[in-house]
Amino acid sequence: MATEAPTxxxxxxxxxxxALGAKIVPFAGYEMPxxxxxxxxxxxxxxxxxxxxxxxxMGEFGFRGRGAGxxxxxxxxxxxxxxxxxxxxxxxxxxxxxxIVDDVIVYxxxxxxxxxxxNAANIAKDRAHVLAHLTKDVVFDDRSLDTALVAxxxxxxxxxxxxxTQDHSDSLPSFGVMPARIxxxxxxxxxxxxxxxxGFEVFIASNxxxxxxxxxxxxxxxxxxxxxxxxxxxxxxxxxRFSLYGNDIDETTDPIEAGLGWTCKLDKDFTGRDAxxxxxxxxxxxxxxxxxxxxxxxxxxxxxxxxxEVVGRVTSGTYGPTVEKNIALAYVPTALSKVGAxxxxxxxxxxxxxxxxxxxxxxxxx
Numbered sequence: 001m002a003t004e005a006p007t008x009x010x011x012x013x014x015x016x017x018x019a020l021g022a023k024i025v026p027f028a029g030y031e032m033p034x035x036x037x038x039x040x041x042x043x044x045x046x047x048x049x050x051x052x053x054x055x056x057x058m059g060e061f062g063f064r065g066r067g068a069g070x071x072x073x074x075x076x077x078x079x080x081x082x083x084x085x086x087x088x089x090x091x092x093x094x095x096x097x098x099x100i101v102d103d104v105i106v107y108x109x110x111x112x113x114x115x116x117x118x119n120a121a122n123i124a125k126d127r128a129h130v131l132a133h134l135t136k137d138v139v140f141d142d143r144s145l146d147t148a149l150v151a152x153x154x155x156x157x158x159x160x161x162x163x164x165t166q167d168h169s170d171s172l173p174s175f176g177v178m179p180a181r182i183x184x185x186x187x188x189x190x191x192x193x194x195x196x197x198x199g200f201e202v203f204i205a206s207n208x209x210x211x212x213x214x215x216x217x218x219x220x221x222x223x224x225x226x227x228x229x230x231x232x233x234x235x236x237x238x239x240x241r242f243s244l245y246g247n248d249i250d251e252t253t254d255p256i257e258a259g260l261g262w263t264c265k266l267d268k269d270f271t272g273r274d275a276x277x278x279x280x281x282x283x284x285x286x287x288x289x290x291x292x293x294x295x296x297x298x299x300x301x302x303x304x305x306x307x308x309e310v311v312g313r314v315t316s317g318t319y320g321p322t323v324e325k326n327i328a329l330a331y332v333p334t335a336l337s338k339v340g341a342x343x344x345x346x347x348x349x350x351x352x353x354x355x356x357x358x359x360x361x362x363x364x365x366x
Contacts, residue, residue, distance in 0.1 A: 011056035012148050012209035020227055027230055028120035030057040035229040042232035043321045046195055047364075049224035050154035052216055053233060055201070056209060059123035059144040061116040061130065067137030072114050075133060075271060076106055077255065077264040083108040088175045088190055091263050092255055093118075093129060098275025100249045100258065102126050105192055107177040115177075115188070115203070117149075119245045133271065148209035152216055152225070153199030153236075155364075160220040161189075161200055164212075169200070183215030194233065196240025196362055238327060239320045239362035241290060247300055248288060248315040248329050257284035257331065287337040288315065290359035291328040293345050296352040298328035303346040304354070306336060314345060320361055327361050328354070 008031045017024065022033035033054065035042060045051050063072055073080040078091030085108050093101040102122045107115040118126045123144050134140055152161060162170040167180035169189040177190040185208040193199035204212050217225060234244070243249045249258050256279045266277050291298065291314075298317030303310045317328035328345065336343060339358050344351035 009057075011054055012206045013054045013056060013150075013213055016210060016213055017054065017227070022227070022229060025230075028057055030120065032057060033227070033229040035231045036227050039229070039231035039235060040321045042226055042228045043235050045224065045226040046154045046197055046228060046232065046236055047322050048155070049226075050152060050156045050160055050199075050220050051195075051226055051228035051232070052213065052220070053151040053153065053228050054213070055149040055151050056147070056206070057120040058149050059118040059120060059126065059142070060147040060149070060203065061118060061126070062141035062143050063114040063116065063138055064110075064112055064141075065138045066112060067135055068112050068114055068139075069108075071133075071135050071138045072106060072116065074269060075130065076104065076116075077270055077272070077276070078106075079265045079268070080106055080108075080114070081268070085109070085111060086176055086178055088177050088192055092260060093126060094255070094270070094272030094276065095129075095251065096272055096275065098272040098279055099251045099254050100245075100260075101129050101251060103243060103245055103249060103260075107188075107190055109177060109179075109188060121246060146206055148204050148206045148212075149201060150204070150209065150212055150216065151193055151199060151201045152220070153193045153195040153197045153228075154225075155198060156220070156223040156225070157197070157199045160216060160223055160225060163219045164215050165189075172200075182212050185212055187212065194240075194242055195236040196242070196360065197236075197364055234316075235318050235321060238316050238318055238329070239322055239360065241329070241360035243288075244316055253288075253331075254279050254284075256280050257286050258288050284334055286312065286331045287334050288329055288331055289337045289356045290361060291330055291343070291345070291354040292357050292361075293317070293326040293328055293352055293354045295326075296345065296347040296350070297326050298330075298345040298347065298352075298354070302328075304330045304332055305344040305346050305351050308351070310346075311336060311343070317345075323361050325361070332356075
């Protein structure tokens with residue numbers, strides 16, 4: 001007997017994407033726009049002007065109460081206890097084995113209130129992870145279905161945002177967060193993003209999403225804003241060497257080999273801390289490295305080869321429209337991870353030359 005495919009959800013902006021001519025694909029349980037006019041054009045719009053992203057599929061967890069700060073600090077690898085109100089920090093949820101449950105951003109939005117953004121495909125798993133550790137002095141609230149998230153990214157993002165608000169959220173420092181009104185709608189605005197550009201993420205109630213989306217698109221029409229799909233989001237984040245959960249990191253990878261040891265504050269207690277400290281002391285057997293591939297586009301799952309022998313595997317790969325090179329991330333043995341190491345990627349049965357390079361592949365001009 002055939003099993004029915006699970007029903008895909010739609011974000012509050014689904015009709016907007018369809019009206020804009022987006023190509024819709026299944027992603028993390030949602031029907032999401034992969035592209036509008038094309039991945040390269042959208043990528044270049046974000047690097048040169050601004051792009052608008054629907055990230056309403058992402059998960060939002062709220063924590064409040066007397067013990068909220070201490071609880072989230074024990075849950076997340078980075079220094080959450082050190083956050084002032086109005087600050088955010090990237091970190092990891094890790095398990096007792098010291099491998100990665102998810103990568104998250106934590107925002108301290110009030111004295112005893114924190115917001116955690118988790119990856120869409122991990123909402124149920126992360127919720128279970130949180131509940132397994134939850135203490136009585138913390139109120140946990142999964143707001144994922146009631147919250148929409150719109151990101152505006154690019155060198156003109158601050159100027160466009162400024163025309164839709166009087167709250168000066170456009171002057172937030174990097175990884176700052178504040179309450180604001182965008183297009184007269186109550187919002188939480190953060191200067192965070194996943195593109196390698198300056199930009200902002202705007203959290204609003206789901207029923208306000210269309211109003212904010214339309215206002216930002218209208219405000220950015222002259223500066224050259226474009227709606228951006230998941231395809232360009234992926235090429236942008238890879239040029240900036242941001243990890244993608246499910247590709248570059250997961251519960252088979254640890255922070256040290258993934259190049260995320262910097263997120264782990266090992267002088268505090270958090271879930272997985274002892275295992276991660278042991279991995280750091282021993283040194284990783286493999287490392288996630290950047291590759292430039294000559295003569296072919298590497299993709300997730302392609303084998304990395306040295307002298308005809310398979311030594312690793314590509315986790316992410318694409319053509320980088322800004323750097324104008326075929327770029328990839330791959331796990332390789334530590335001995336082969338030094339910048340300049342010459343390897344190959346097996347693409348359609350052919351070993352294509354690849355060189356280990358310093359990352360990020362792209363860094364925005366100061």
